[in-house]
Amino acid sequence: MNFTRADFPDGFRFGVATSAYQIEGHGQGGAGLTHWDSFAATPGNVARAENGARACDHYNRLDEDLDLIRDLGADVYRFSTSWARVMPDGTGAANPEGLDFYDRLVDGLLARGIAPAVTLYHWELPQALADRGGWRNADMPNWFADYTETIMARIGDRTWSAAPINEPWCVGWLSHFDGHHAPGLRDIRATARAMHHVLLSHGRAIQVCKGLGVQNLGAVCNFEWATAASDAPEDVAASERYDAIYNRFFLGGLFRGEYPAEVLDGLEPHLPQGWQDDFTTIQSPLDWVGVNYYTRKRIAHVDGPWPNYAEAPTQGPLTDMEWEIHPDGLRDFLTRTAREYTGDLPIYVTENGMASATTPDPDRIDFLDRHLRAVQQALADGAPVHGYFVWSLMDNYEWALGYDKRFGLIHVDFDTLARTPKASYHALAKWWRG
Numbered sequence: 157m158n159f160t161r162a163d164f165p166d167g168f169r170f171g172v173a174t175s176a177y178q179i180e181g182h183g184q185g186g187a188g189l190t191h192w193d194s195f196a197a198t199p200g201n202v203a204r205a206e207n208g209a210r211a212c213d214h215y216n217r218l219d220e221d222l223d224l225i226r227d228l229g230a231d232v233y234r235f236s237t238s239w240a241r242v243m244p245d246g247t248g249a250a251n252p253e254g255l256d257f258y259d260r261l262v263d264g265l266l267a268r269g270i271a272p273a274v275t276l277y278h279w280e281l282p283q284a285l286a287d288r289g290g291w292r293n294a295d296m297p298n299w300f301a302d303y304t305e306t307i308m309a310r311i312g313d314r315t316w317s318a319a320p321i322n323e324p325w326c327v328g329w330l331s332h333f334d335g336h337h338a339p340g341l342r343d344i345r346a347t348a349r350a351m352h353h354v355l356l357s358h359g360r361a362i363q364v365c366k367g368l369g370v371q372n373l374g375a376v377c378n379f380e381w382a383t384a385a386s387d388a389p390e391d392v393a394a395s396e397r398y399d400a401i402y403n404r405f406f407l408g409g410l411f412r413g414e415y416p417a418e419v420l421d422g423l424e425p426h427l428p429q430g431w432q433d434d435f436t437t438i439q440s441p442l443d444w445v446g447v448n449y450y451t452r453k454r455i456a457h458v459d460g461p462w463p464n465y466a467e468a469p470t471q472g473p474l475t476d477m478e479w480e481i482h483p484d485g486l487r488d489f490l491t492r493t494a495r496e497y498t499g500d501l502p503i504y505v506t507e508n509g510m511a512s513a514t515t516p517d518p519d520r521i522d523f524l525d526r527h528l529r530a531v532q533q534a535l536a537d538g539a540p541v542h543g544y545f546v547w548s549l550m551d552n553y554e555w556a557l558g559y560d561k562r563f564g565l566i567h568v569d570f571d572t573l574a575r576t577p578k579a580s581y582h583a584l585a586k587w588w589r590g
């Protein structure tokens with residue numbers, strides 16, 4: 157990687173990202189059961205039925221991990237707080253040990269000169285709320301607002317930025333329509349409600365944060381570029397439907413106060429009554445938007461009920477997730493988001509990275525290099541990109557795929573829990589440290 161900080165605009169921030177359940181070790185510190193624990197305990201849902209009970213044991217290795225972030229030269233650390241660690245039953249009493257942990261995390265970052273970027277929900281829903289229907293339940297925005305108040309009253313005076321929910325598509329569609337993530341449903345009505353309640357919960361949390369005086373509030377969405385598998389009109393229409401569900405639904409709700417017609421074709425009968433009235437809350441003004449980007453899909457029409465699409469065979473080069481490496485998609489999302497939805501609002505690449513078990517990892521260095529060049533192209537095209545955060549600081553629990561998909565700049569030995577920085581860590585440190 158032949159970059160220097162001077163190759164990016166003044167004030168451009170570089171960072172790394174993780175999430176609570178993927179690294180902390182959820183079995184410790186009084187955290188409550190989550191729907192990921194029960195999903196993983198159900199045979200067939202997760203590779204080798206692995207769960208996040210120990211993960212990287214970050215809970216007990218906080219200082220060591222924060223030193224590694226400092227030595228990397230990262231400006232920002234994007235982490236998440238676990239709802240079930242803060243409020244083990246989802247509502248009601250807080251867990252003092254959990255609040256203390258996040259307090260120490262934020263103070264530890266500040267003491268090392270690293271800006272704390274918090275996300276309030278990265279998928280570990282307290283089981284007690286899942287038992288009450290989880291994201292399908294119209295009370296979710298209220299429960300989420302209470303949780304937001306509890307955690308941000310404690311740390312929100314010292315965070316650099318805050319975003320309520322990581323990747324609403326995963327929370328809504330992947331988990332309730334595809335059934336690939338907890339709670340593992342395949343139900344169109346649950347999907348419609350979850351997708352809407354996620355956005356409404358986001359809006360409520362933004363309002364709570366504003367009330368507490370928390371600064372620099374944003375939303376983090378994940379996007380996949382959709383390319384039609386052929387020029388046939390039905391494949392083109394299928395790829396537009398995929399794009400609408402995956403990408404435009406959330407941007408539309410957040411920044412235009414509307415959902416795309418192609419999504420309403422399938423979901424409208426299942427949305428909660430009065431959904432149109434919720435956009436005032438959903439559109440609570442933001443200070444930035446985050447783009448998580450990894451890959452693109454080739455999409456073909458299939459006969460059958462809405463949404464009538466299927467993924468066409470992937471073409472190389474691929475990562476260990478079997479995701480195509482397609483840096484142009486990052487450039488195109490950054491420019492399209494600004495052009496069609498957010499204008500001058502700062503955009504951060506809040507996640508980008510690759511799964512690769514190779515060590516040393518020249519493939520990861522090449523991946524990051526190509527995506528950073530895509531960011532430079534977007535900047536040259538006028539997109540107001542203000543930062544770029546790598547997923548992930550260290551190898552961790554890759555959800556339904558367990559521990560063998562390695563996204564880290566730091567290798568983790570899951571037997572000894574030893575951390576070993578990879579070549580990609582050193583390559584980034586070389587220019588991030590200045």
Ligand code: IFM
Pocket residue numbers: 175178323378448507547553554563
């Ligand atoms: O590991 C995940 C993360 O939790 C959310 N964004 C994508 C990453 C890689 O799949």
